[in-house]
Amino acid sequence: MSNKLLLHAEKIDKSFGPTHAVNEVSLDFYEGEIHALIGENGSGKSTFTNMLTGILPIGSGTFTLDGGDVAPKNQVDANHHGIAIVVQETGTLSGLTVAENMFLGDEDQFARGGIKDSAAMNRKAQELLDAYGLGHIKATSVIDNYDFEDRKLVEIVKSTWFDPKVLVIDETTTALSQSGRQKLFEVMRHVRDLGHCVIFISHDMGEVLDMSDRISILRDGVFITTVERGEVDEDRLKTLMVGREMDGHYYRTDFPDYAKEAPGEVAVSLRGVSVPGEIDDVSFDLHHGEILGIGGLSECGMHEVGKAIFGASFDRAGEVSLADGTQVKDINTAIDHSIAYASKDRDNESLLINDTIEDNITLPSMRDMGLVLSDRHLYEFADTYAKLMSTKMVSVKQFVSALSGGNKQKVVLARWLGKQSDILVLDSPTRGIDIKVKAAIYALLEQMRAEGKAILIISEEIMELIGMCDRIFVMKDGTINGELTRDPDLSEQDLIAKMV
Known part of the structure; x- marks a missing residue:
């Protein structure tokens, strides 16, 4: 990898009672790459990135970003260190406007004499939404007026407007339609092209191979290996994830003869x-x-x-x-x-x-x-x-x-x-x-x-x-x-x- 090292994880560890969710994982992430992090449910992917982004406290180990240690206390603190995340589930708060959700915890930038300038915050939020092609979402509207997908798109804008060095996409594509996914992929490529790093978590192996430059695999909280995209196919990734060969059979193989079969009641x-x-x-x-x-x-x-x-x-x-x-x-x-x-x-x-x-x-x-x-x-x-x-x-x-x-x-x-x-x-x-x-x-x-x-x-x-x-x-x-x-x-x- 010729790019400069941006983020290093050294023996990151986390347990929940008897469950060892992340077991001394060490990983390198470079500038200008989309780095996929894959594994089965419960493999430790989200726990690892939740520690990086301040959602969970670090159990033990160290994250080093641009040569300095980082241990975010919360997501806002992580943002101030240049780290952002778009989570799998809803990451907006009901009852607040779109603009209030976008700048939650960072409202001070719009303060004038100790008083929040809501008009300035709304203008900035709408400017960002329009720039992302999301003009149908209004900054002044309550977030509850929008469906699950639009709320995810607001989260994407929220996570990237301040130009983060590291952007974590945690299973976000599962919440989006095809058009929503294309918007997200555009954002991911833009972040990479700026020389930053995207950590991409997905169970869709096709997406992983299409979007990623390198792919790291976790299994039961343990780091297995990192591979270049061109070195593997879907079957190889599946084998690395589960620890054994997969037969590739997902779907039904029968094709009913509708001319002969009467439908059930x-x-x-x-x-x-x-x-x-x-x-x-x-x-x-x-x-x-x-x-x-x-x-x-x-x-x-x-x-x-x-x-x-x-x-x-x-x-x-x-x-x-x-x-x-x-x-x-x-x-x-x-x-x-x-x-x-x-x-x-x-x-x-x-x-x-x-x-x-x-x-x-x-x-x-x-x-x-x-x-x-x-x-x-x-x-x-x-x-x-x-x-x-x-x-x-x-x-x-x-x-x-x-x-x-x-x-x-x-x-x-x-x-x-x-x-x-x-x-x-x-x-x-x-x-x-x-x-x-x-x-x-x-x-x-x-x-x-x-x-x-x-x-x-x-x-x-x-x-x-x-x-x-x-x-x-x-x-x-x-x-x-x-x-x-x-x-x-x-x-x-x-x-x-x-x-x-």
Whole structure:
């Protein structure tokens, strides 16, 4: 590597109780590079970068940036040292404006005589948003007015406006549509071209190989190796991550003969479902024994469809009905009638983030367990399904907030496996999941399909839709713009043509 050394990590170490999350990791990062940091869920990637960026205190070891030791006390302190991060989950605060979120902890630069000049702060924020091509986001608006993707884009602007020497991108692409990802990639390349360093964490091996100059692998908190991008392919990276050869099989290999096979009974029907500003007159049937996919570009409305089925939409019109005629108008009715829902925004909509794994998994199933609930029964129930999903944890008594993003997703899925739901609405089900567990989830979905369960997958991953679904609805501008059926010749371009 001919570039100058920018950041050195010397024997960085961190434990949480008996869990050794990062085990004396030493790494070098250079000027003018995008350096990928990869590994399975719980391998220590986020813990390592959270110490670098002040989210977690350093256990032991030293970070050296530009020849000087750095140990940020918090994210604002890290920013002042030239280090920024865009986290996997939501990193903005509700109730504040876009501008207030962008300059949180750094408002003093807009103070005049000890009084904050809000107008100057708003002007600067809007100037930055416009420069990033995000003029549709208004600096003076409350951040809650924007969806998950736009909030992530605000975080990207927030993390880069001060020209950081080191920018950490922690699984951010999983929260973005294809257009959002392209904006992020432009930012990453810009930071690299300025002579700075991007540390890129992703489970998408294609993205890693496309975007990175060098790639470092962690496994169980231990540094394995660093490789140049041109030295490896996806299969080699997978082997380095999991410590053994992967067979490369993710998706289904069957292709149903629709001319001969009758569909299963209708599990849930949507008729004229509309949500103001989100979806308009959406109608379809989801059958038992099928995996139905919904895809589309950002703001096409697909994520709202999942909420509508689960009774979680505001101002919904139209009908969501089950085979027995039950009308699903609220979440309690959905759960009582065996509908499961996993939201894309898991921290805010799918999990009790400040509660235990046990409580999260057992919550929807408690009414099925009888009048007397013993602590032992609840523990064993949660432990069974957490382990079925290979959740990396100390025990089910651990708080969900302490888990990595991928392990949080496993808890969400474990909850509904325990509930034995017949209708599963899964929005971005493999977001932030490592390759080994992703393959296991796909196998589980195949099994549930064979058992007659009705499964709806909402996904921004085109190959996930093509590889797993019997039928695919493509949405555009809040309506269904096309239907495709499972076929070995179905291509990404077939879906994209109906998205744009």
